[in-house]
Amino acid sequence: MRLPYHLSALTQAAAIAALRHADAMLSTVADIRAQRDRLASALTGLGYDVHPSGSNFLLVGGFADPSATFEALLAQGILIRDLGIPGHLRLTAGTAAETGLLIDAIAALGPGGARA
DSSP, X not given: OOOSSOOOHHHHHHHHHXXXXXXXXXXXXXXXXXXXXXXXXXXXXXTXXXXXXXXXXXXXXXXXXXXXXXXXXXXXTOOOBOOSOTTEEEXXXXXXXXXXXXXXXXXXXXXXXXXO
């Protein structure tokens, strides 16, 4: 009998290591969740439309020119995703410091973000 998916020895070892460190991993998940919620709250306060999320990233609407905002943030060393959805960008929560930098950078661009 064979399992439906092949799991290599390396994959199995990684899974075992993850289970051994589950407390640390779950603590990191809680931290990221808190930063995601902080980011969502800050962006809502800045007038953006933040879609509900259960992951570490947010789909955010209300950008006048998503491409210009993407480029403006990239110039500051902040990498986000432009998924091609009109008026929207995907932003990822990180550490408290990273999330703070992202919030400050978006706030500095003014309402609706950067414009070409």
